[in-house]
Every structure is written in structure tokens, then in C-alpha cells.
Amino acid sequence: MGRENQTWMSEFILLGLSSCWETQVSLFVLFLVMYVVTMLGNFIIVLLIRLDSRLNTPMYFFLSVLSFVDICYTNSTVPQMLVHFLSAWKSIPFYSCVLQLSVSLALGGSEFFLLGAMAYDRYVAVCHPLRYTVIMHGGLCLGLAAGCLVAGFVNSLMETIITFQLPLCHNVINHFACEVLAVLRLSCVDISFNMVMVTISGFLVIMLPCVLVLFSYGHIVAAILRIRSTQGRHKAFGTCASHLTVVSMCFGTVIFTYVRPAAGSSAEQEKMVSLFYAVVTPMMNPFIYSLRNKEVMSASRRVLGKFNEKK
Numbered sequence: 001m002g003r004e005n006q007t008w009m010s011e012f013i014l015l016g017l018s019s020c021w022e023t024q025v026s027l028f029v030l031f032l033v034m035y036v037v038t039m040l041g042n043f044i045i046v047l048l049i050r051l052d053s054r055l056n057t058p059m060y061f062f063l064s065v066l067s068f069v070d071i072c073y074t075n076s077t078v079p080q081m082l083v084h085f086l087s088a089w090k091s092i093p094f095y096s097c098v099l100q101l102s103v104s105l106a107l108g109g110s111e112f113f114l115l116g117a118m119a120y121d122r123y124v125a126v127c128h129p130l131r132y133t134v135i136m137h138g139g140l141c142l143g144l145a146a147g148c149l150v151a152g153f154v155n156s157l158m159e160t161i162i163t164f165q166l167p168l169c170h171n172v173i174n175h176f177a178c179e180v181l182a183v184l185r186l187s188c189v190d191i192s193f194n195m196v197m198v199t200i201s202g203f204l205v206i207m208l209p210c211v212l213v214l215f216s217y218g219h220i221v222a223a224i225l226r227i228r229s230t231q232g233r234h235k236a237f238g239t240c241a242s243h244l245t246v247v248s249m250c251f252g253t254v255i256f257t258y259v260r261p262a263a264g265s266s267a268e269q270e271k272m273v274s275l276f277y278a279v280v281t282p283m284m285n286p287f288i289y290s291l292r293n294k295e296v297m298s299a300s301r302r303v304l305g306k307f308n309e310k311k
Contacts, residue, residue: 012097013172014090016081017271028085034283035078041286042067045296052302058136059125062118063289065145069114070282073107076100077177077278084176097178102160105180108277109205110152115247116209117144122240123216127223155205162197174267179274182267210251217244242289249281 018024049055049064077100084090092100124135163180166187175182180198184191220240290296 011091011093011171012178014084014092014176014178015172015174016084016090016176017275024085028082031078031085031279032082034279035074035082038074038078038279038283038286039071041290042071042282045286045290046071048296054298054302055296058121058141059118061141062114062121062145065148066111066114066118067286069107069111070285073104073111074278074282076103076107081176092178097173097183098160098164101163101178101180101183102156104177104278105159106149106153106156108152109155110149111250112205112209113148113151114145115250116212117148119209119213119216119247120144123219126220126240152205155201159197159201162194166191166194175271176275177278179270181270185267206251213247213251245288246281246285249284250277 016024017027045067046064049060080092080100121136125132128135159180163183166184167189168186169188170186173179173182173186184194184198187194217240
């Protein structure tokens with residue numbers, strides 16, 4: 001029965017954020033600006049790390065991977081959302097919906113694991129500074145980055161398969177994109193098992209990296225408190241402040257949505273949280289990491305100086 005329904009259901013209708021035309025036009029302009037800023041900001045971060053040899057360190061390697069993931073994640077949902085703001089018929093083909101859900105899940109999960117890896121990098125830098133280059137060698141950094149991406153895609157594959165095996169009664173999704181909880185609401189049967197799997201997935205993808213972050217920063221704080229000079233404490237904390245800000249933004253919003261699905265959060269609340277994570281967080285990451293980071297600002301001046309010399 002489920003497969004027949006899915007074969008017949010060739011497309012889904014997305015309700016989006018608003019049904020008012022004036023509101024949709026305003027949202028289109030707002031999110032178009034945010035989308036452009038996100039793309040430019042993250043692309044500049046990747047480019048600077050690539051062009052400036054002084055940024056060829058583990059911390060900036062992970063930052064470049066994070067920026068690349070943010071670029072891909074934003075492109076998995078926002079361009080379609082922008083088109084739908086100006087469309088009367090907000091449809092998405094069935095297989096495009098499957099692809100969008102799987103890609104966004106994979107990239108979102110990969111980002112959490114990356115934040116955990118970045119926390120470990122900061123732990124080694126602060127707690128074992130003399131052994132930092134030995135521990136965080138190139139092979140380990142590549143392995144951690146690859147492991148983060150593989151873990152995200154494996155989790156996404158599992159969630160996508162069990163979600164779209166369900167028989168679906170209708171095709172109207174109360175969301176601006178194909179999102180797991182929104183798609184599950186279309187099912188004709190009991191989804192208790194799927195909700196349990198969402199909780200387990202949330203624990204593995206969100207809580208495990210969160211535990212690693214807490215463990216790392218627990219040791220970092222203890223190490224900083226042992227530093228006697230105030231200047232030394234500020235310098236040690238400064239290397240972690242940007243990452244800690246991003247961690248708080250990402251983990252806080254998604255834990256609210258996915259780790260406690262049984263809490264009964266409304267579809268509107270889920271849309272707002274998803275919107276924050278899909279649009280706001282990727283846009284803020286380059287600003288958080290660059291504006292508070294003297295090395296990134298210095299690298300941008302050096303790169304601009306090289307281009308001016310060539311002219």
C-alpha cells in the first residue's frame with residue numbers, strides 16, 4: 001500500500017512561511033540578501049584559508065570545511081525557498097523532495113560532528129600546546145573531517161529510507177522544505193517507531209558531539225583558570241570564543257527541535273527553528289569567525305594587497 005501511494009504521489013506541495021503575497025515578496029528580498037551574504041562570506045573564508053599560507057593550520061582547515069558544508073547546506077534549501085516566494089504553485093517533485101531531505105540531513109549532521117572535532121582541536125591547542133602540531137597532524141585532520149562527513153551521510157541514509165517507506169495519505173507539507181518531522185506528519189500509519197528513530201538519531205548526531213564539546217571545554221576552562229596572568233587567560237579564551245559562540249547557536253536551536261520531538265512542538269515552531277539553522281547560522285558563521293579573529297582579518301589584508309600589487 002505504501003509503495004503504491006508513493007508511486008502515485010509524484011509531487012509535494014509546500015505551504016512555506018506565508019500565504020500573503022506582500023509578505024512573501026518582503027521575505028524574498030530579505031532572504032535573498034541573507035543568501036548572498038552567506039555565499040560571499042563563506043566563500044571568502046574558504047578562499048582566504050586556501051590562499052594564505054599562514055592560515056594552513058588545523059583550526060582553519062576545519063573552519064574551511066565548515067564553511068564549505070554551510071555553502072552546500074544553504075544551497076540545498078534556500079534557492080528553492082526563494083523561487084517559491086514568487087510562485088503561486090509551491091510544488092516539489094517526489095524524488096527532489098527525497099534528495100533535499102537526505103542532503104540537508106547529511107550536511108546538518110556533518111556540521112555537528114565537525115563542531116565536535118573543532119572542539120577537540122581547541123582542547124589540544126590549549127591543554128597540550130607543546131604537542132599540538134604532533135597530535136593534530138595532517139592525516140588526523142583529514143581523517144576527522146572525512147569521518148564527520150561519512151557519519152552525517154550514514155545517518156541521513158538511514159533516516160531517509162525509514163521516512164519514505166511509510167504510506168503517505170496526502171502531499172501537503174506544512175514547511176518551506178522537505179524536513180523529516182514535516183514529512184512524517186503525512187503518514188497514514190502510526191509513526192511511533194519513526195519518532196523513536198528521530199530521537200536516537202538526534203542523540204547520536206547532536207548529543208554525542210555536544211558531550212565531546214562539553215568535555216573539551218571543561219578541560220579548557222580548567223587549563224585557563226590555571227594560567228596566572230590575565231593576558232594569558234584572555235589569549236587562551238580568545239582562541240575558543242568564536243567556536244563556542246557557533247556551538248551555542250547550532251546545538252541550542254536543533255536540540256530544541258529534534259532531541260525532544262515528543263514534547264509536542266508545533267509545526268510553526270519547527271519552521272522557525274529550521275529557518276534559523278538553514279539561513280541565519282550559515283550567514284553568521286563567517287562574521288563570528290572573522291570579525292573576532294585578527295589572523296583572518298590580517299590574511300584578508302595580505303590577500304587584497306597581493307591583488308593590488310598585481311594590478
